[in-house]
Amino acid sequence: MEISTQFFTYGEDADSRLTLHDGQEFGPVTLAYETYGELNAARDNAVLVFHALSGSQHVCGFNPEVPGAGTRWNEECQTGWWDDFVGPGKAIDTDRFFVVCANYLGGCYGSTGPSSINPETGKEYGGDFPQISFGDIVDSQIPLYKELGIESFHAVIGSSLGGMLALNFATRYAERVNRVIPVACGLESTTLTRVHNLEQILSIENDPNFCNGHYYDGPAPLRGLALARMISHKTFVSLHAMEARMKDKCEQEKDEFSWYKIRTPLESYILHQGRKFLRRFDANTYLYLVAAWTNFNLAREFGTTDYNKVFRECGHQNYLVFSIDSDCCFYPEEQDFLRDKLVAAGITTDYLSVSSDKGHDSFLLEPHLYAEPIKAMLEQ
Template sequence: MSQDSETQTRFFEFDDPADPLPLCVGPPMPRFTLAYEMYGRMNADRSNVVLLYHAMTGCQHAAGRNPHVPGLDGRWTEEMHEGWWDPFIGPGKALDTDKFCVVCANFLGGCYGSTGPASINPATGLPWGSTFPVLRMRDIVESQMRLLDHLGVRKLHAVVGPSIGGFLALVTAAAHPERVHFVVAIGTGIETTIDQRLLNFEQVTAIEADPYFRGGDYYAGARPDVGLALARRIAHKTFISPDALRMRARNEVVSQKPPHGWYEMNHPVESYMLHQGQKFVKRFDANTYLRILDAWQWFDLVKETGAKDLRDVFRRCRGQEFLVFSIDNDHTFDRKQQEKLVRPLKVAEVPFLWLTVHSDKGHDAFLLEPRLFTPHIQEMLDHRGAG
């Protein structure tokens, strides 16, 4: 789509006390809202739908331009107006809207219109805050299966997921194999690595140590912006390669005044990272950040798909085809993680293609360099032999 093409967020209101959404931890949810957007048109039998999962701090707005989403308490900043995957979605692009209907929803627990910790709990009239349910990746997937049911989509042409969106794509494929033809997994893996676990734990403690966090019940007062900004900086350095970070920071102005204490910044990369944190806290909610980190820390592909082992997970996917991308300078999900995904696919005799793209932009290449991915995604999605 073009950045000039205006899109609009829609809202799926699930309300079914007789058949509530089961959660992996805690009681089921009889009511929730998912914010979502659609690009392209469904065909008559609704068989051309591509479900796109966003990455950790993404949103439902994947393509075009959306200048306003109501009820977000200022979080829909100018940075959000352009679709996060706009170079990949539209006529002739990787997800070709002349052929496919792309659906992208904000995660359950999110802060861009889906029910999350910042939403009002109807039982109290106050934000959920610390009382919002614990979430697992499977819960996010199942909420979106309810959305597909609402849209009348029985079987997806494809499910696509970059980064931890890839976790969700894998859960979808294995938990609902009858609902998926193709699986596109970009810069992802099948487990939470030790490096990721440590980085995530650092982010959790940064937020919870902020005196304004108040255990998650901060909506009536000051927000834990210092802790959330620090968490973002901890994560951000893994998204891009050191060379790309050096280039991005080259023109950053170094403040001569220490922002929090006695330390005086003396290098552009420090100003760059400080700015990333300050910009991020304007558009994201700390409790949502924690809920997603928690789901990441507890991610267990075998357990969350009800399988016996990894071979059982992927044996279910024999009627599907997988396209797996590695990014050679990815410091978030390095190539070893995709190798761990491909190995059980091969053992289970699932058709797959594994490609490594070469980029100096690191993990962020999946956002910034459509030319590296588009031909391969198009070739797979245009093939209709699966299933």
Template sequence: MTDARFGLDRTATLGALALDGGGTLAAVEVAYETYGTLAPDASNAILICHALTGDQHVASTHPRTGKPGWWARMVGPGKPIDTDRWCVVASNVIGSCLGSSGPASGDPATGRPYAMAFPVITIRDMVRAQAMLLDHLGIGTLAAVVGGSMGGMQALSWAATFPDRVRACVTLASAARHSAQNIAFHEVGRQAIMADPNWANGNYYDGAAPTAGLAVARMAAHITYLSEAGLTAKFGRKLQARDTKTFGFDADFQVESYLRHQGLAFTDRFDANSYLYITRALDYFDLAEEHGGHLARAFAGSRTRFCLVSFDTDWLYPTSESRGIVHALNAAGAPASFVELKSPFGHDAFLLDSPELDRVMAGFLGAAA
């Protein structure tokens, strides 16, 4: 008999979740998907954690955009995360807008969307909600938790918060805390959203959404995901569909047109309030701070195996951030592997075709059984 808990487009209604900020979500909903078959002893489960604007549609068609899942190249039969071997679980983080509890969800107290009454959440809150989901699925221990960018922060938080539930941890293009520069970029995006007159202090669900502000926020963030060399190679100073400059403020340059397209496309699939909440969760993330100011303490006594991957052109979470985590793991006596890969694509490299990353992933997970 098929277990209805497993498959695509699933939502679990879970219990109450106490939050780091002091509040409580009375009934957490988590939207998720699973790929592959869970072993009878539930020993082959891998949790994939998504980045800021990602979702649970890792290897399935996205219901809003119609595009393939954001990591379809990595997850599937015969792929580096082989669903013939592993049961992959991917959930939408709380605070987001693809089915999990977030500011667009209905507030049981009012029957209307929470909007800005939704409590501020942390990365660790997201991880605790994922742990509740795994309990619901009957998964006690993960063979591995895997994530890139914000997903990598969740993976590290998993290893620190539930060390006995994680046999292996893969962290790609990530960091153990948000830097001042990263916080600054996020604040620009948040201010763009809140300056949009349609934002209406977050109470826009019955009217026009603050799409202009959200598009600008996305444009600013998208620049940080790329590299200068990659932008130059792709766009340079080439003009967009014209032979001469207009001497106006239309998108004369191809890179301008590209960013405008990215911003507008983003508003079709993401909620502005969710962007505020998730960027705030990222800014609050500081794994060392959670453990008395010493990152090594987060991994003290850990039996989890770690694999960290950085990319040489990633200036959002540069290689120095990964090296700092490795040093802390070494100090804690935790087994750790680390590699810096070459890529012209900047931070987004972990999402794009990379045979070297494929080999690292398949090799590390091959020893995770």
């Protein structure tokens, strides 16, 4: 099934611009998005999907190219990142549901982001792109839903960083969603997350080619981005999975080190993961999304520390919370915390702990562990 990305632009005049969390008015905004299935006459079968940090709007099927994404849209992006979950007869059945997914504000796969052209200067925004929050990303998509004729969603689903966005949408726009499926995520960034994210931010900012984000006319901060990806990868994949994926041989990267010699397959593997990421992602987008993740605290967005107030308008919703027992990116304690806050607020909540040796990436790699509960939730 070949899919094409669509584009929606708004905010070209002052009255329709997006108001960001700091009060700044921003526009125009273009969102790259894809839809699957048909919106029914009652307009009550829409399912909203939020993608992970380095994901895209391309959830399922095959998409050979995306205008505006350039060479970043390579073979790794062309098959939908949740192709095993979404489609005719699958867990999210496109014969029954109308599925929507948009690339985020700040993204690099067709939506307005740091690599987009600033109409006021004729050059890429770069470091002049405004700081964004998860709330800004959610708010930026509201005009798109209106354009598509969707007033409310049958369900909202998000995994990893996308799960945090799903929670943001489900609480701040509670009347627009009935079912919420957060997968391997949390209500706020933890101390460990902030440490890992700071390491990644510094990796990019300290690259000599970063130039405060204005690098598009010259060499990109590739070494910084590769290091950032290596730091994050060790939280995405369990040690057991790393050992299983490693090749038996070491491949020397002579241009990467001045004196150190790669000696183990593990070192070769993790270095390869960082370097291959460079072909498909933009350093500024990575920086902006990681910074937004670092600053995420759902209760704080409501001006409180009381999660009963956060979920006050969500009494009609049903939640299915997924946790992964080997997850080192969003530890199971974070989903326990989410479940406990939902239950305390009187929200109908199902909790499923997935037993996997794949780590955080289980939600991408093992559809058989998630498909039936998701299907049951959507069809109840």
